[in-house]
Amino acid sequence: SVKNVYKTIAEAIGLVALVIFVFLRTPRASIIPIVTIPVSLIGTFGLMALAGFSINTLTLLALVLAIGLVVDDAIVMLENIFRHIEEGLDPFSAGIKGAREIGFAIVTMTATLVAVYAPLAFTPGRTGRLFVEFALALAGAVVVSGFVALTLTPMMCTQLLRHNPKPNRFDRTMERVLTSISDRYGAALRWVVTARYQPLAGEPSMGQRVKGVVLQARWIVVGVMLASALAIALIFPTMKQELSPIEDRGVILANVNAPDGATLDYTNRYAQALEKMGESYKEFDRIFANVGNPTVAQASVVYRTVDWDERKRSTMEMARELQPKFNALPGVTAFPITPPSLGQGFRERPLNFVIQTSDSYENLNAVVRQMLEEIAKNPGIVSPDVDLRLNKPELRIEVERDKAADLGVSVEVVAKAVETLLGGSNVTRYKRDAEQYDVIVQTEASGRTTPEDIDRIYVRGRNDAVIPLSALVKVRESVSPRELNHFGQRRSVSITASLTGDYSLGEALTFMDQTAAKVLKSGYSTDLNGTSREFRNSQGALAIVFVLALLFIFLVLAAQFESFVDPLVIMLSVPLSMIGALLALKWSGGSLNVYSQIGLITLVGLITKHGILIVEFTNQLRGQGLEMIDALVKASSQRLRPIMMTTGAMVLGALPLALAHGAGAESRTQIGWVIVGGMSLGTLLTVFVVPTMYTLFARQAIPGANKTIAKDQPGHPQEHHEPSEYVAK
Incomplete structure (x- = not known):
């Protein structure tokens, strides 16, 4: 540039x-x-x-x-x-x-x-x-x-x-x-x-x-x-x-969102599929993926293009072509992003609309679903997403404290065993050839894929007795929010989306304001964040x-x-x-x-x-x-x-x-x-x-101007008048 x-x-x-x-x-x-x-x-x-x-x-x-x-x-x-x-x-x-x-x-x-x-x-x-x-x-x-x-x-x-x-x-x-x-x-x-x-x-x-x-x-x-x-x-x-024109910055970012509870392998498999898609484009000279960031169910794939003089299509045109291919992928939500031009976050999308309330998250989620139904009718808003998800699967492990006390096992021992074997624990480092390596204690991947794998975890009780974890805990499946956000000290949800090339941010925000006025009930308000707020x-x-x-x-x-x-x-x-x-x-x-x-x-x-x-x-x-x-x-x-x-x-x-x-x-x-x-x-x-x-x-006469004509002005006799006064037309 x-x-x-x-x-x-x-x-x-x-x-x-x-x-x-x-x-x-x-x-x-x-x-x-x-x-x-x-x-x-x-x-x-x-x-x-x-x-x-x-x-x-x-x-x-x-x-x-x-x-x-x-x-x-x-x-x-x-x-x-x-x-x-x-x-x-x-x-x-x-x-x-x-x-x-x-x-x-x-x-x-x-x-x-x-x-x-x-x-x-x-x-x-x-x-x-x-x-x-x-x-x-x-x-x-x-x-x-x-x-x-x-x-x-x-x-x-x-x-x-x-x-x-x-x-x-x-x-x-x-x-x-x-x-x-x-x-x-x-x-x-x-x-x-x-x-x-x-x-x-x-x-x-x-x-x-x-x-x-x-x-x-x-x-x-x-x-x-x-x-x-x-x-x-x-x-x-x-x-x-x-806010600013969409610039061809020589790079396209593809964001991948797998279902809540997806494993790293699941997310990685789809990230590799997006990499494969990019290989068919001669305009891309380098493709790399970042999997598991910020969560294991998220990934990003970066497509870097050749120099501007070596290609005929812009990144905006290629992003529009990639969008339907991404939509055809089952099992994940993926959308291409052309990075903003004024230094905003690399992942930031232009539309960022916030709904606030003091109501429960369940009711807030219902209102957001109505908003998404209306947004789906607008072809200018692409791949809308929300940061409120109430369906993240989880296993709740409840310790039966009486049994654990009888067998001499503390709750802390149970928690440490589950954390180490299922989540992994960094216990030390070792040095080799001037490089340091983390030593992580964790069950192999094949031993932590189903709820039944918890039954194969053992802890030591009184007199070093080996006790199966299944004798001490109850395991039940449930769902929970991935995260509970607040904006302006109120419960909130953010709706983010990309826009088609011929649909401006101003038009999108006007549409969102009109939709919110139609959908939201008393006790709900709206705000903007990110690029939308800055705009x-x-x-x-x-x-x-x-x-x-x-x-x-x-x-x-x-x-x-x-x-x-x-x-x-x-x-x-x-x-x-x-x-x-x-x-x-x-x-x-x-x-x-x-x-x-x-x-x-x-x-x-x-x-x-x-x-x-x-x-x-x-x-x-x-x-x-x-x-x-x-x-x-x-x-x-x-x-x-x-x-x-x-x-x-x-x-x-x-x-x-x-x-x-x-x-x-x-x-x-x-x-x-x-x-x-x-x-x-x-x-x-x-x-x-x-x-x-x-x-x-203008004034009919210039104040204070005497009318002595300069000698070098041909065709005018020399005259002298007293300074004229202001005369309004």
């Missing part, structure tokens, strides 16, 4: 470099943001070392995402300086002016992304412990890249960038295409924010006013945003939900983290912009990216799990960067004296190119994750598709929605 992530990092670097070169078209310009990647990654490794983090799949996954992130700030800085050079400024002056214009936006974007990941560091439970390194590694990479963009990037721009008076054909073609896109976008945006209804001759004035409001083009954009929010509300409940807890924790991320971003933006309106406008881009992410997950067969949810949290920070660029530059231009619509269209058009570049870098940087295969790929693809889908559709909608919302909510 680590090896594959290294490969993904290399692929992401190559694709990001390609995007940069296509937009900038010169090696001298392209090298500037590309240098940001190794500098930021090295700085991030330094921060990880200071924090005591290790190189693992999660920290490396953070670095894969960081590749697309760390070039963003450098691209924005570079593009702004490059534009001034193309307009005729010398490199040094362009570097100073470009850095001043874009510095605030870079600081804001860096603070925003760090604010997104801050709540992840405080997530409780196993999920929090696992992803704290992911979150802090990614936040560290963003901080380093922001520092590089404000220092190293402008310096390199002044030294490497030059005006190209004679561009080649490729340069001219790309520039013509990009300029055409910006111009067409600017024209479309101006139409969206200014187009109004043209009244018909003779139309009543009231009708004109109503249609003038309703049929403005920008209300169409508002409708698109509301439709996106509605689509999220409709799609979200239909998504599969689970339910992580849902609540990550929902809180998501809300906190939105709150943190809003507060950071409010502090930076000294306004509550601008952050609100910027954050309206979030639902637009969410719908793209959910559609990508749905299309790729993904689910809502800890990986995809962390991808969604990451997406919040990424998509708000576009709004920051547009709103911040619009405010700058308005402060220089431009009217709101003119400033908005100019800012959006000029910032479209860096937005396209950063989106292309982020999408192509995440594409190797989305298309990953091999060890651990199932989890990486979830984050990859969230970023690819969310950034693609989110960017397409954001460049229209954010400017439109700005015209609806």
